[in-house]
Amino acid sequence: xxxxxxxxxxxxxxxxxxxxxxxxxxxxxxxxxxxxxxxxxxxxxxxxxxxxxxxxxxxxxxxxxxxxxxxxxxxxxxxxxxxxxxxxxxxxxxxxxxxxxxxxxxxxxxxxxxxxxxxxxxxxxxxxxxxxxxxxxxxxxxxxxxxxxxxxxxxxxxxxxxxxxxxxxxxxxxxxxxxxxxxxxxxxxxxxxxxxxxxxxxxxxxxxxxxxxxxxxxxxxxxxxxxxxxxxxxxxxxxxxxxxxxxxxxxxxxxxxxxxxxxxxxxxxxxxxxxxxxxxxxxxxxxxxxxxxxxxxxxxxxxxxxxxxxxxxxxxxxxxxxxxxxxxxxxxxxxxxxxxxxxxxxxxxxxxxxxxxxxxxxxxxxxxxxxxxxxxxxxxxxxxxxxxxxxxxxxxxxxxxxxxxxxxxxxxxxxxxxxxxxxxxxxxxxxxxxxxxxxxxxxxxxxxxxxxxxxxxxxxxxxxxxxxxxxxxxxx
Numbered sequence: 214x215x216x217x218x219x220x221x222x223x224x225x226x227x228x229x230x231x232x233x234x235x236x237x238x239x240x241x242x243x244x245x246x247x248x249x250x251x252x253x254x255x256x257x258x259x260x261x262x263x264x265x266x267x268x269x270x271x272x273x274x275x276x277x278x279x280x281x282x283x284x285x286x287x288x289x290x291x292x293x294x295x296x297x298x299x300x301x302x303x304x305x306x307x308x309x310x311x312x313x314x315x316x317x318x319x320x321x322x323x324x325x326x327x328x329x330x331x332x333x334x335x336x337x338x339x340x341x342x343x344x345x346x347x348x349x350x351x352x353x354x355x356x357x358x359x360x361x362x363x364x365x366x367x368x369x370x371x372x373x374x375x376x377x378x379x380x381x382x383x384x385x386x387x388x389x390x391x392x393x394x395x396x397x398x399x400x401x402x403x404x405x406x407x408x409x410x411x412x413x414x415x416x417x418x419x420x421x422x423x424x425x426x427x428x429x430x431x432x433x434x435x436x437x438x439x440x441x442x443x444x445x446x447x448x449x450x451x452x453x454x455x456x457x458x459x460x461x462x463x464x465x466x467x468x469x470x471x472x473x474x475x476x477x478x479x480x481x482x483x484x485x486x487x488x489x490x491x492x493x494x495x496x497x498x499x500x501x502x503x504x505x506x507x508x509x510x511x512x513x514x515x516x517x518x519x520x521x522x523x524x525x526x527x528x529x530x531x532x533x534x535x536x537x538x539x540x541x542x543x544x545x546x547x548x549x550x551x552x553x554x555x556x557x558x559x560x561x562x563x564x565x566x567x568x569x570x571x572x573x574x575x576x577x578x579x580x581x582x583x584x585x586x587x588x589x590x591x592x593x594x595x596x597x598x599x600x601x602x603x604x605x606x607x608x609x610x611x612x613x614x615x616x617x618x619x620x621x622x623x624x625x626x627x628x629x630x631x632x633x634x635x636x637x638x639x640x641x642x643x644x645x646x647x648x649x650x651x652x653x654x655x656x657x658x659x660x661x662x663x664x665x666x667x668x669x670x671x672x673x674x675x676x677x678x679x680x681x682x683x684x685x686x687x688x689x
Contacts, residue, residue: 219242226311232303312364323399326396326400327381328381331569340517342537406421406440477490493522504537543561559682562668576618579619589660594630596608622643630644
């Protein structure tokens with residue numbers, strides 16, 4: 214059993230939150246959890262109260278799932294006889310942050326924090342693979358990147374980790390700053406800034422301002438990494454200067470504009486293999502392979518090269534490990550499907566969507582058509598959400614990308630996509646009100662040997678098309 218927390222550590226971490234003392238001196242915790250349904254042996258269950266649910270209603274379930282301690286702000290009458298150690302605090306949400314702060318302060322790991330309008334999860338996963346070759350490495354799982362997910366992840370940071378990577382998400386101002394201050398990163402990365410969640414902001418510059426909050430908790434000798442190709446580079450650079458970060462610690466990366474870490478060239482060798490050449494710190498060139506042909510992934514790999522060069526132990530070993538990187542389901546995974554005796558290459562990019570990631574995905578599908586020598590690309594694209602008054606303009610841009618990259622046929626799903634569909638040539642597209650309806654008919658628009666690329670915001674549930682299309686899908 215790994216021991217993350219013992220009795221004395223819990224007392225120290227929660228000294229300002231406790232209402233009662235913790236009587237069980239033999240208490241040992243293997244994981245901190247907030248989901249009572251997930252079986253975790255020897256866990257500490259934190260009962261959080263949300264808008265729609267209250268963790269105090271699931272204490273029995275948590276104990277049944279393996280919890281040996283319950284962090285609560287009250288002990289419900291029906292839970293009084295549970296065989297678990299009750300830790301009573303004034304506010305369980307505040308106590309979660311106390312545990313996270315203590316965990317961060319006891320760690321000697323080099324911390325990397327990542328945010329950006331698109332690409333942050335893929336970048337985090339590449340960083341995890343690369344730094345796992347350098348030493349014991351931790352990364353927050355899934356999309357645990359908000360005001361609850363990130364402190365929970367910090368609570369589960371093992372004491373002997375040498376490196377830790379944390380993704381930070383937001384859709385309003387003042388959400389990333391407290392996450393940065395509790396994480397205190399040695400490297401803070403902004404992959405890019407674009408019109409994602411723009412419904413909640415005045416303009417893109419305000420989104421850039423929100424992303425720049427990741428600089429707030431930076432270690433005094435830490436580095437910030439900024440995309441020099443992004444139109445908001447100068448704004449972000451100035452934000453870093455305003456809060457006192459030295460010029461030498463503001464690191465640029467990119468492909469088009471001159472950067473400290475710059476992609477010089479890349480060559481797509483196979484359907485899942487690209488050779489990339491990067492100039493390191495404006496000094497020397499190095500080449501490495503990555504198991505992807507996605508343009509955004511290729512570009513973001515320069516971030517991994519930068520971080521390895523700045524805080525890693527063995528640059529070559531770290532870059533060579535990127536050959537083990539693969540896109541996951543919903544995030545660009547390539548599959549083979551058999552649909553009514555038609556062989557279809559499916560690119561599953563259904564997890565979420567923005568205008569930036571739409572362009573990247575459409576371009577990648579177009580490139581794969583050439584690499585795999587396929588006849589057609591069919592793009593099934595769902596509405597992009599949280600775009601406010603810019604929705605029509607940004608959906609129109611997607612239609613332009615379909616034409617720019619010569620996509621053969623488009624399946625457009627949702628009201629927003631339908632509203633701008635007349636920008637495409639007649640007979641080059643079909644519209645559906647929702648993904649369930651699209652899933653019932655899409656096979657009629659597929660030919661043998663097609664590439665099918667699927668993308669849309671979470672609310673459009675584009676994965677329903679894949680679920681309906683085939684029960685016999687295999688990884689490429």
